[in-house]
Amino acid sequence: MNHYDVLIIGAGHNGLTAAAYLSKAGKRVLVLEKRPVIGGFCVGENDTPALAPFPRGILRPDIIRHLSLERFGLNPAPVSTDLISLLPGGRQLVLSADTAKTVDSISQFSKTDAARWPAFVRFIERAAAFLEAAYATPIPRLPKFSLAEGIPLAQLALKLRALGPKDMHNVIRLLPMTVKELLDEWFESEELKAAIATLGIHNANLGVMSAGSAYNLLHQYLIRGGSSPERNGRGWGQPVQHTHQVIAALEQAARAYGAEIRLNAEVARIMVENDRVTGVRLHSGEHLAASTVLSSVDPKTTFLRLVTPEPLDPEFVWQAQRIKMRGVTAKLQLTLASSVHPLEAIRASASSSVFIIAPSLTYLERAYDAAKYGQISEKPYLEMTPTGNLLSIHFQFAPYFLKPSAWNEETRRILAQTTWNTLNEYAPHLQSEITNLKSLTPLDLETTFALTEGDPHHGQILLDQFFFMRPLPGYADYKTPIEGLYLCGSGTHGGGGVSGIPGRNAAKSVLA
Ligand SMILES: Cc1cc2nc3c(=O)[nH]c(=O)nc-3n(C[C@H](O)[C@H](O)[C@H](O)COP(=O)(O)OP(=O)(O)OC[C@H]3O[C@@H](n4cnc5c(N)ncnc54)[C@H](O)[C@@H]3O)c2cc1C
16 A cells, blocks of 8 residues: 555645645655546636636745745736726726726725825735734644744734734724724725725625624735735735636646645545544545545535544534534626627726626625525625636625525526626626626535535634634644644635635644
8 A cells, every 4th residue: 555644635725735835845745636627616617717717816925935836837926906896877996006096096986085095005904914924823722832832922913013003903903893894984985995895795704794894804805915015905806817827836836846646536534543543535445544634625524524523522523513604605607709808897997807896885785685584685796807708707695505495496597697687787788798607606616616505715704713713713723633634724724715825834734
């Protein structure tokens, strides 16, 4: 039998990041992926870009450096797109990394807000830089931890203090706030507040008036590429870099450093003896032995399905059952007749852009109201990303738990019709160009991509599921109650989104 030091379950971007770090450090690594393609949600249904659901993201700069990903074809400094809010009457509001351009656009809505924009971006940048430091900090098991384990926490506290008294208090205050409260303190224009607030609810089962939505804004800003000096102010849109490139570079790096990747290799069980991991059993029945196993599958599935419940303490199992997933995002992909984008706004824009339909805070809150009652929003928040002749649409809110009936062909039809109606209102000229429409409901996300309850982040980004409570209180160090079993996916400290943070941190935890 082949012997490996480390088995990694899942070849999404976090599993690959961990594989590259560990094999670079000299470990013999095997990655096991259940699907026939590498990349997890970053790649899509198969390896044909035309069918990909197009998440966008960029690895943190230190990961690109440490793994020399530039050598494997990754552009280290992708340009950010603009975020363009399409408004009634053909108006547009542009949020860009180019401050002058944004100020100019905002001034059409409010001169006061335009004047405040640079200070707001400076604050969000500093807050996101602190969040990045927090995500890179190994979190000890509270309440008992050694002095050595406490040092990184003390260093993080010093970073917070270094923000100065005003920003320090504002950052701490921001975390539990609603994104509406935060933005009401800065701006007066509804259009501007709504455009920024989309980051607070993106992929989250939260409305703009929900506590913690300001934290999600900061998280989204960070993973969209904000906070590092070379990307100043760029967290509003999405990085231009397609996650296919991220995956290709990570795969090449992992293989070049010596990792092996096996496809069509679904793990059925994580094997445990005497509270210690001993390897995995595949669905095919094959056993693979290793003293270290990393799972990039979400924590709920890892603990409740892959590890038999027996080796786990009942209280721990109970806590794992309570991890909140509750996906509310659907994805649609439109094929257009030509690659000349029919959106007037795209023609007017010099750079490639991400377009949103989010005209006011009230509109967004009403869209969320529907989710509370298990309904598809009649007037949804849409984010549209054009690539060639495809338009990828992010749709919120489309709750996994629909009432009265679950997801079926009829509710899929309603999803498509609602999208159609919304586009008709904000971009009517688009309709004649559409030749094909394809949708992924939260149920599809679960069945095709193993995203439990269709949750894009392997666990909602909520105040009771972040920092030392992600995935569970006391387990933010990527370790589990089973010795040798680690988590390395988006449901852990610093995840979700395409950033590589959990994969990097988990690998460091193993090596430490
Ligand atoms: C609709 C949607 C839109 C998104 N948009 C964005 C965006 O614009 N920007 C952004 O930053 N993020 C976005 N995200 C989130 C981002 O895509 C995910 O957070 C990220 O891809 C998760 O990466 P991961 O490596 O942790 O997990 P995954 O990509 O989920 O990888 C886990 C891997 O494990 C495999 N696996 C599962 N079970 C087993 C098993 N038993 N045995 C073997 N293998 C197994 C899966 O097949 C998968 O390949 C979006 C997500 C969704 C759903």
